Amino acid sequence: MAAISRRTLLSRALLGSTLGGGALLGLTRPIRHKAAVPPPPPPVALTAALARQRQLLAGYDQALASHPAQPGLAGLRADIAAHGNALGAVLQGYPGWRLSSNSTASANPVPASPTPAGTAAPLASIAALAAAARSAAAATTQACLDWPASEARASEVVPLLGSIAACLTSHAQVLR
Amino acid sequence: MTAPGQDAVTQALQRVLAAQHAAVYGYPVVGVTLRSAGQIRLARQLEARHRQTRDELMAQLATRRVAPVPAQPSYRAAQPLAGPADAQRWALELEEDCAGTYRYLLVAPVLAATMRTGTGPDGASAPGAAEQASLRRQALAGLSTAASTATQWRSLLSPSTPTTPFPGL
Numbered sequence: 175m176a177a178i179s180r181r182t183l184l185s186r187a188l189l190g191s192t193l194g195g196g197a198l199l200g201l202t203r204p205i206r207h208k209a210a211v212p213p214p215p216p217p218v219a220l221t222a223a224l225a226r227q228r229q230l231l232a233g234y235d236q237a238l239a240s241h242p243a244q245p246g247l248a249g250l251r252a253d254i255a256a257h258g259n260a261l262g263a264v265l266q267g268y269p270g271w272r273l274s275s276n277s278t279a280s281a282n283p284v285p286a287s288p289t290p291a292g293t294a295a296p297l298a299s300i301a302a303l304a305a306a307a308r309s310a311a312a313a314t315t316q317a318c319l320d321w322p323a324s325e326a327r328a329s330e331v332v333p334l335l336g337s338i339a340a341c342l343t344s345h346a347q348v349l350r
Numbered sequence: 351m352t353a354p355g356q357d358a359v360t361q362a363l364q365r366v367l368a369a370q371h372a373a374v375y376g377y378p379v380v381g382v383t384l385r386s387a388g389q390i391r392l393a394r395q396l397e398a399r400h401r402q403t404r405d406e407l408m409a410q411l412a413t414r415r416v417a418p419v420p421a422q423p424s425y426r427a428a429q430p431l432a433g434p435a436d437a438q439r440w441a442l443e444l445e446e447d448c449a450g451t452y453r454y455l456l457v458a459p460v461l462a463a464t465m466r467t468g469t470g471p472d473g474a475s476a477p478g479a480a481e482q483a484s485l486r487r488q489a490l491a492g493l494s495t496a497a498s499t500a501t502q503w504r505s506l507l508s509p510s511t512p513t514t515p516f517p518g519l
């Protein structure tokens with residue numbers, strides 16, 4: 175049997191008591207678990223505006239596929255695409271949107287066109303686009319009027335919605 | 351003296367009025383430079399409409415006990431009006447300027463709301479909810495009208511791109 179010196183015995187005892195004391199101290203401290211609270215969802219008025227924009231964009235894609243030579247249609251589609259980019263940029267400021275768009279990006283594609291391309295008559299298709307533009311303009315105007323002035327991003331959102339509504343009104347005028 | 355919030359709204363209304371003054375001056379000049387009877391008629395109609403809007407704004411500012419900004423002695427287009435296309439271009443500029451001022455009027459009540467806690471020396475407060483809603487309706491209607499009128503002129507100048515995605519910007 176190996177002999178242990180008194181110095182070794184004492185140092186091991188000291189080490190053991192230090193570790194034991196430290197462990198006891200750690201156990202007595204309260205443990206705080208951070209509960210993961212999801213951020214609030216973005217305002218419905220903004221997500222609805224984006225949904226309208228996507229629907230209009232799908233309508234323009236369908237109309238352009240059917241009537242690529244229709245004058246002015248590509249320009250109007252470009253406006254709608256710009257609206258989507260601007261709305262998306264504003265929505266990025268809401269943590270709830272970032273969270274939901276990250277988790278459902280692949281499961282939330284642009285809505286499909288209501289009818290297959292090429293089946294609508296030219297005038298009916300343009301008339302449908304005009305009606306959709308009028309409806310979207312009215313809805314966006316109302317969203318702009320209803321947006322609370324006290325909301326954190328109101329100075330950004332109110333003029334954006336106002337400009338989009340005015341643009342959609344002029345679209346309806348061009349398509350009429 | 352008015353509160354800071356009221357000042358922002360008053361400034362915005364003065365900007366709208368200044369743009370209307372320019373349009374009231376500009377449309378008769380545009381009208382005599384145009385050649386198409388339909389476009390001349392449109393210019394006359396728009397002159398009358400801007401004149402009416404100008405008068406309404408002056409009355410609105412008077413109710414706020416503010417002296418309306420006066421018209422300048424004359425206004426000039428960015429380029430000399432050598433023909434109908436230049437006249438159409440100036441008409442477009444006039445409408446785009448109007449749209450810009452209405453867009454500012456859209457933001458002003460929102461900015462005023464952020465100053466709501468402050469009151470002026472005479473105790474006047476920032477615009478209330480009813481006035482804010484009224485101003486926002488006025489701004490939206492003006493922006494939409496200016497955007498639609500600008501589209502009419504733009505469709506003559508650039509038929510393939512008659513609209514702009516963000517009127518007033």
